[in-house]
Amino acid sequence: MGGLGAIGNTPLVALELGGGPGEVWVKVEAANPTGSYKDRMALAMIEAAERDGRLQPGQTVVEYTGGSTGSSLAFVCAVKGYPLKIVSSDAFATEKIRTMRAFGAEVELIHSPGGITPQLIPAMVARAAEIAAETGAFWTDQFNNTDMTDGYRRMGEEILEQVDTLDAFCSYVGTAGAFLGASRALRQKLPKLKRVAVEPGESAVLSGKPAGTHHIEGGGIGYWPPQLSPADFDEVIAIPDAEAFATARKAARQHGIFSGPSTGANLAAALQIAAKDQRVVTIQVDSGLKYLSGPLYA
Ligand SMILES: Cc1ncc(COP(=O)(O)O)c(C=O)c1O
Structure with a gap:
């Protein structure tokens, strides 16, 4: 089994937001062996x-x-x-x-x-x-x-073991596997949970806009991912490149969540949801160590 035994069972942490009753919880998937939920x-x-x-x-x-x-x-x-x-x-x-x-x-x-x-x-x-x-x-x-999508069900089940209740779940969509697998598991216990898909502002296809060039790697593929249907989510939040990047940088400095642009998009969307007094969970998709030579932390 070797390193394969270290997959999953990742921590869930709350951000210190101060102010209103909204809460952001983050599933720390960088704790997986290659530093990613993949x-x-x-x-x-x-x-x-x-x-x-x-x-x-x-x-x-x-x-x-x-x-x-x-x-x-x-x-x-x-x-x-x-x-x-x-x-x-x-x-x-x-x-x-x-x-x-x-x-x-x-x-x-x-x-x-x-x-x-x-x-x-x-x-x-x-x-x-x-x-x-x-x-x-x-x-x-x-x-x-x-099988890919089912592989993320456990991530949703772990979240249910780590937090009592939730109003919303948001996650950046590439294949949509993480979004679908986790939200299906979460919905089994929390049928009213709001499922929010996150996509790039510059290629907001799920929001009905045209495909475009963006820099939030891992998603925004320019067409509707084959496993996702409109019934699978309740809302879409589109986050522009600049906001995803800025939020990723801020999360490292303010909260010690060190990640990449897609996590920046997840956190930006989660903050919007929490501002409506919701208790939301999102995912730190992967580690910032994967992005050190690129523009994000230059
Ligand atoms: C960095 C990063 N973020 C987000 C995603 C999106 O995850 P999913 O494909 O499960 O929708 C991926 C997937 O490739 C990724 O590599």
Whole structure:
């Protein structure tokens, strides 16, 4: 099992906000082995495929990723002995690319100097599909993989064990796996819980706006994620790049929550919800250590 035994059971902490009755609780997912909640879904995708025979011993695994899923898959595949081919881009943090290589993955990059453009994710998906077809590798296909979504249920269950009651849950949407898995588990005990999807202001597709270029990596893919339907959420909050970045920086300095831009977006949305006197839980998606060489902490 090795490092795989360290996945999950992460802390839940409250922010000291002062003032009104609103509360923000943060699930500290940087405590996972690769510093990201993606360890949960990588293990879930691989173990489900092992169980039903889609993945055979020693078979190569392939995936497209901004680098967080890839780092987690590289970690899980290293422990379990599966070679891993990754399609990613230089639009994402260098730390993530290096982490994947550190765990032994073969990484192919698509050049996208402008950031996360609407064309980038489809190009990555197409290349991963091509590799799977050419080599017979097992393609985890995170956006369409329901084992991925189920892998986050435990995160919701842990939150229920850590806090008595909640008014709302908000989370930044990429594949929507974390949002769906956690909110489904939370809703089982708290049927009135408000589920708030978070997306980039510059690519607010869930809010009905056009896709655009943004810098909140891990989400805002420029189209509706296949596993998400409008019935899965009660509200959407769109957070502009600048606010996500500023909130991430402020969270490190004020609260000791050291994270990346997507967590900045989560916290910015959670603060808006708490300002309406709500008790809200959100997620520290991953560690700020993944973003040290980029613009966020420059
Ligand atoms: C840094 C980061 N934040 C947020 C997300 C969004 O999570 P999900 O894909 O579960 O919606 C991801 C997913 O790639 C991510 O890498």
